[in-house]
Amino acid sequence: MITPSEFIKGLPKAELHLHIEGTLEPELLFELAERNKIQLKYESVEALKEVYNFSNLQEFLDLYYEGANVLLTEADFYDLTWAYLLKCKEQHVDHTEIFFDPQTHTDRGVLFATVINGINRALQDGQEQLGISYRLIMCFLRHLSEASAFESLKEALDYKDLISGIGLDSSEKGNPPAKFERVFAQARAEGFDLVAHAGEEGPAAYVSDALNLLQVKRVDHGIASINDPALVAELAKTKVPLTVCPLSNLALKAVDRLEDHPLKKLMDQGVLVTINSDDPAYFGGYMNENYQASAEALGLNNMELCQLARNSFEASWLPEEEKSKHIQAVEQYCRENA
Numbered sequence: 001m002i003t004p005s006e007f008i009k010g011l012p013k014a015e016l017h018l019h020i021e022g023t024l025e026p027e028l029l030f031e032l033a034e035r036n037k038i039q040l041k042y043e044s045v046e047a048l049k050e051v052y053n054f055s056n057l058q059e060f061l062d063l064y065y066e067g068a069n070v071l072l073t074e075a076d077f078y079d080l081t082w083a084y085l086l087k088c089k090e091q092h093v094d095h096t097e098i099f100f101d102p103q104t105h106t107d108r109g110v111l112f113a114t115v116i117n118g119i120n121r122a123l124q125d126g127q128e129q130l131g132i133s134y135r136l137i138m139c140f141l142r143h144l145s146e147a148s149a150f151e152s153l154k155e156a157l158d159y160k161d162l163i164s165g166i167g168l169d170s171s172e173k174g175n176p177p178a179k180f181e182r183v184f185a186q187a188r189a190e191g192f193d194l195v196a197h198a199g200e201e202g203p204a205a206y207v208s209d210a211l212n213l214l215q216v217k218r219v220d221h222g223i224a225s226i227n228d229p230a231l232v233a234e235l236a237k238t239k240v241p242l243t244v245c246p247l248s249n250l251a252l253k254a255v256d257r258l259e260d261h262p263l264k265k266l267m268d269q270g271v272l273v274t275i276n277s278d279d280p281a282y283f284g285g286y287m288n289e290n291y292q293a294s295a296e297a298l299g300l301n302n303m304e305l306c307q308l309a310r311n312s313f314e315a316s317w318l319p320e321e322e323k324s325k326h327i328q329a330v331e332q333y334c335r336e337n338a
């Protein structure tokens with residue numbers, strides 16, 4: 001019999017909700033600060049780690065944007081992405097769909113091209129050398145204006161071959177989906193697939209608005225849906241996936257205890273939920289730690305973990321044929337080990 005953690009480690013998985021800037025480990029943050037001659041407020045890696053203690057989303061975001069200041073060159077974005085891909089390899093994440101936030105960087109004078117070329121080169125190397133397939137999703141920062149999002153979209157048009165989708169992240173409360181209805185409509189007209197963070201700290205109504213006004217194909221987080229039975233029924237019927245991030249929700253106090261997390265309730269009501277890591281360098285765990293903590297807190301058995309892994313490929317943007325190959329691999333692994 002293999003242990004639960006060995007079972008999770010070997011389980012083939014896809015990650016669908018991951019901010020590449022949120023994979024910046026304190027050690028790499030210090031290394032890049034030194035390389036770029038940036039003076040940090042913190043004396044040591046340990047001193048920085050001590051402030052990774054958040055009461056809500058905004059407290060985290062303030063540190064996350066501060067951390068991103070060390071990212072300046074194409075090599076920095078490459079190294080950041082490559083370090084994440086090595087983690088994917090170690091954790092049997094065979095496919096990843098990652099977010100990047102260009103406005104965080106272009107607002108500091110870093111070129112859009114620098115950001116995307118560094119990330120993309122690492123993703124290509126990861127596909128060739130590690131066998132990890134990928135999609136890239138560009139997010140608008142919702143605390144910024146609609147005009148700024150339109151500018152970002154304009155820059156993205158030169159890189160349409162590299163960007164699969166458009167998303168929406170950052171401070172949710174007070175920045176409802178409606179603020180971005182027009183820019184999402186343009187992104188849709190340009191042929192991008194659409195996702196949005198909704199119902200992380202905001203209400204279930206933001207999830208409905210993301211579906212109806214933005215016409216997203218997946219909802220990131222979406223946990224507030226549990227408060228609206230009609231919405232849960234609709235999600236179950238339409239199979240619009242929720243990319244759930246349990247350790248993130250715990251770290252940002254969206255739930256008081258992991259035992260209270262609605263993941264299993266949503267799953268039991270037929271919603272296509274997936275487990276993801278969001279900003280693993282800040283929240284204490286990558287994919288396997290998220291699976292493990294959820295299994296322990298919610299009493300998920302191996303068959304339920306297999307369902308979550310199947311869901312992750314089902315909800316991905318891989319072509320149908322690729323999807324079914326991965327799903328078959330999950331099923332074979334589960335037949336042999338569950």
Ligand SMILES: Nc1ncnc2[nH]cnc12
Binds near residue numbers: 019200
């Ligand atoms: N959990 C999160 N919610 C909203 N925006 C984010 N940007 C990075 N992580 C985020």
Ligand SMILES: [Zn+2]
Binds near residue numbers: 018169
């Ligand atoms: Zn997120």
